[in-house]
Amino acid sequence: MKDYDSHLDGFRFSATSAGIKRADLERLDFGLIAADAPATAAAVTTTNVVVAAPVILTRERLQKGLCRAILVNSGNANACTGEQGIRDAIALTAEVSSELKEDPNLVVPLSTGVIGVPLPLERMKKRIPSLIQGLETGSAKDVAQAMLTTDTHLKMVSLKAQTSLGWIRLLGMAKGSGMIAPQMATMLAVLLIDARVEPTFLREALHSAVEKSFNSITVDGDMSTNDTVVALAGGSPQAQTLESRDRAAFSDLLTEACMDLARQIIRDGEGATKAVEIRVQGAQDTASALRIARKIAESSLVKTAIHGEDPNWGRIVSSAGAAGIAFDPNVLDLFIGEVQIVTSGTLASNDWEPAAREVMKRREYVITLDLKAGQAQGAMLTTDLSEEYVKINADYRS
């Protein structure tokens, strides 16, 4: 159930310009989210071997499952910055914890932006007192704005769910697009919930939600040095802890929020004009279904065909075959939207092409590949590959 309130009991927000994106422009690029008291916390971070300093610190500090504040900046990823990067992230979060009179290990940094350049530490440090003051009046929307890089739209979600404690609320924000941006470090998301849960359960619920959402979208298949999703549950000292019977409702809420943000990221993919779900069903197991779906979703040939609104089914079947999973091409079914193109490995005799072309004119539709080998399924959400994508990424710095 949608609820567009952008305040959440137990959490406060603040954002400012620290001149990180552009020293000469007053653009929001530095934000703070503070819980009134330490909240239950969990994070899912990048699987890239090259890990940015803020990710190293966030992983370490959230091991105990508690967090008081999140300090976020755009314009600089603090990645490939070595020991200096770690020292800078520690110094900045220490300023926040000292102002909040909190354990420094309960403040985590999130950064996104240029790789390989040290943070403008002094400029950022100077803005921390005003970030703290801003918590009195600041809005979540300003923080969501401050984490954007090449995104063209603010990405927020606000949902609620009925539990035995009454309604619980969730407020989420994300930064995407940069999944494919030059030297821009990828996806960040923050999920805040006004009820408390056990840390181990929060971790499980977040992993499951991320698997079904952010890990099931692809703009160009690249995984960044900074990808981080953080969830905080229960920011108010009075926040109650959910009972076991409410765990399903909590998980569903978290998953729904992550999927909503993931769809917003796909719709705002660089140069993207389409959001297409690649659904593989009838697979022997979920891992195989997902691997084939991902291979199709990441194929440049499929993505350009989607862009050209061309029902080029051979590219879909051929990229499925390149996933390294055995299947029998002589039994499969293929649909574009509701139009069946291949039945038991044989091309539909006629009339499918104009109908399939009509489906592909839509902004969002589903391509379904049924392997007829089992009961498992998996889906990936992808975008088209446009000339605009190339333009954005080839010309960005020059």
Next chain:
Amino acid sequence: MKDYDSHLDGFRFSATSAGIKRADLERLDFGLIAADAPATAAAVTTTNVVVAAPVILTRERLQKGLCRAILVNSGNANACTGEQGIRDAIALTAEVSSELKEDPNLVVPLSTGVIGVPLPLERMKKRIPSLIQGLETGSAKDVAQAMLTTDTHLKMVSLKAQTSLGWIRLLGMAKGSGMIAPQMATMLAVLLIDARVEPTFLREALHSAVEKSFNSITVDGDMSTNDTVVALAGGSPQAQTLESRDRAAFSDLLTEACMDLARQIIRDGEGATKAVEIRVQGAQDTASALRIARKIAESSLVKTAIHGEDPNWGRIVSSAGAAGIAFDPNVLDLFIGEVQIVTSGTLASNDWEPAAREVMKRREYVITLDLKAGQAQGAMLTTDLSEEYVKINADYRS
């Protein structure tokens, strides 16, 4: 040593138009290569799960390591055509073997073109007598022309090597570009040598040559249903068999020819304006080096940066980190051409950027990533990703 003669002792050539590409235009799309006597033969074919009928037949028929003729067509891949496709390929090659008074199992088909459409069997059958007659006067160049699809250039190579039997000669031809073409089935290559070798040795030598050449290039990472490389050694009944001590010379000749054709394919990649070698060295093993090189070579972000002539080193390091191979980013070195950008994980302090930009203006250069973890290395040749690529692939059929 280059030698541009396009004839080869023991082999004859013929090509014609069978109206496969376009029924209304007289374009070369049907070719025949015949040895004067059965030659030693080997093939390397696609690893795609979806395999075209001609590939199934070629694999089967070359198991004994002998081949008399290769029948090749463009315009139709005979892929995703089920039992009908197999029957058609058998029927066409049978016409050839009957004309040549040869065992039908010694004729193999190669096809490339549209997927999922049956071959125009009758039109093709009718042209076989004239293909046979053409062998008297036909040229290798016409066959090389007849196998092209979206290629903009003929791809041929002719080399010779000194052995204890004297000079041996090789003539090769390939069809590429379609590695990335819409419904066009990928790469074909034929290597002909005028000396005989043992079948098992030919198989090993071809596998090794393909690994270092065609398997080390990427235009867009997709692998087709029809990829086939065939080698025939010794087309003349008088062809002598090489001695063991000449095997290295033979292997080198085959590898050099395959690498030459692979470079021609990369230079003619759809929309490609650059051919860049991604070299990963200092890896713990060759497989890791190749996997990281491939990940970088296939990254859309790296490929657009190459197109934009932007020394965006963060994208290179980040995509290396996404290959799933552990390495220490704090010790690596990175070079674009001869310009060192990262030394032991740290960005060069200044002046690297204009110099690196200069290198990237070249049409061909090398990007070197040194992991400093071992002695192994691997390289991939890649192209840039241009707006033109998207245009070709989005608009092809419409």
